[in-house]
Amino acid sequence: MFVTLVDFAVLGMVALGMAFILARLFIGPTLYDRVLAVNAFGTKTVIFLVVFALMVGEPAAIDIALLYALMNFIATIAILKFFRYRSLEVALSQMALRRALDGEDD
Template sequence: MMFAVMAALLVTMLLALVRAFVGPGRYNRILAINNFGTKTVLFVAVAGFLFGRPEFLDIGILYALVNFVAVVAVLRLTHHDDPVGSQNGEDGA
């Protein structure tokens, strides 16, 4: 049963990667990468449970924190690089 869960998570991770490379816009791609990171945390947690390695949860929590900080940083960078705000004379503040 758990191997089926791991296989389903791998499929959703693959779909998130496809969305990240093919996505229609910048924010959809960022969301797909965030989704991939969340699925990776779930995959690590399920693998830790399946193989009897509870220390994998620590790795998953650390990866979730790095994923969150990275997505916030990328969103802040893309917010200041938004061409729509610069066309209206706004400085993005």
């Protein structure tokens, strides 16, 4: 019972943190604030999922948390890449070229 109580406390605190981050997600003045908030929200979701899975005794849900952690990282990189190049169909070699061109513009 002691362990379940601790789990409840941790879930509550993580949920409160998620609420704060949602607030930042809505008011964040720049795009990068929002990307950062989405990333932090994803990390907290993973933690919430893992703690909840072990609390209700459903260890299979940890696989979902693993997937979510990886997807969260890929999504962050994809969003940043999209807003830098306005397209996802840019190959790595062209990215280096464009970066060189952008450097001259700065």
